[in-house]
Amino acid sequence: MFNLIAIKDTVPVAPKAFGLDPALCIQDALNKKFANKLIPDRGLGLSVFDILTAEDGRVTWGNGQMYYKVSFRLMLFAPFVGEVIVGKVLSCTPSYIRITLGFFEDIYVPPSLLPPNSMYDENERRFFWYSGEQDLDATALANTLKSERFYYDPGEPIRFRVDTIEWHEHEPGPPVDRSQTTEEDEEKDPKEKAGYVILANVSEQGLGLTNWWDEAGDEYEEEAE
Incomplete structure (x- = not known):
């Protein structure tokens, strides 16, 4: 890294x-x-x-x-493709989960790199993962019980694998008068402004929020006893 x-x-x-x-x-x-x-x-x-x-x-x-x-x-x-890193969930939008490392925040998990049975909850404004074995369609996922969903909560540690590294060149534009900027300008998607973007994969076993797997390990130990 x-x-x-x-x-x-x-x-x-x-x-x-x-x-x-x-x-x-x-x-x-x-x-x-x-x-x-x-x-x-x-x-x-x-x-x-x-x-x-x-x-x-x-x-x-x-x-x-x-x-x-x-x-x-x-x-x-300078992380390499395939490297596994632990960060924290910064925010969620319907387009991605954003991850921060504290000093770097342009890490994004698009829906295509989430595990199967993942969906964005419009009411909670977060993605969730349903851990059932069968693949469900959007309607079936929307009708799952919230108690059985694993949500990507902001501030929670998340383990991810670097999938793609992107470099974007942004041509400098004319000077901007800050007094004339609109709310739409201020709220422009940070991914579009970033020059260095990491796309992260959390679809594999052991990836995602770290407490999911800690809890799974605890349950396994209890069953073994």
């Missing part, structure tokens, strides 16, 4: 920081540039892991800043 990549870059340090430790100034400048930024086709930059080399700083004419040529290692969030 986390990788290290080596990068070479030139870092500017402002004159007001000349009296400070250069290593700290360089690391701070690198984190401002790369932390929480997408590295195309690689992953999400988290923080500088360490600085490998740094040449003597040079002051250029014009702005008085000190420039350092450095090589360093950056920690990335």
Whole structure:
């Protein structure tokens, strides 16, 4: 889920920081540039892991800043397809279940990657899974007892498998006047705005809310006793 990549870059340090430790100034400048930024086709930059080399700083004419040529290692969030991860359910819409890891929230479970006998409950505004053995149609699922349904509750830990990783390029548009934005603009689907999207699969045995399988294990132990 986390990788290290080596990068070479030139870092500017402002004159007001000349009296400070250069290593700290360089690391701070690198984190401002790369932390929480997408590295195309690689992953999400988290923080500088360490600085490998740094040449003597040079002051250029014009702005008085000190420039350092450095090589360093950056920690990335870069899960691979097939990796199993535990996050938390963030929200549900009829189009997907959204999952958060705390520092990354563009993880989505579309209905096609839910287990059989799954359905969106319009009243509860959540997806649920009915664990019956037979495959039911939408009408039959809608008539199942709520006590027999397993709902994807927001805030609950969920185990998923990375199914697909998508990169989307968004062309920068004209400057937006925030005072003129409408509620529709503010409520635009976050999946459409994301540049880095993970599609998650919870249709396999052991995936889904972790407490489902904990409860199943407890019941099995009780029956064995």
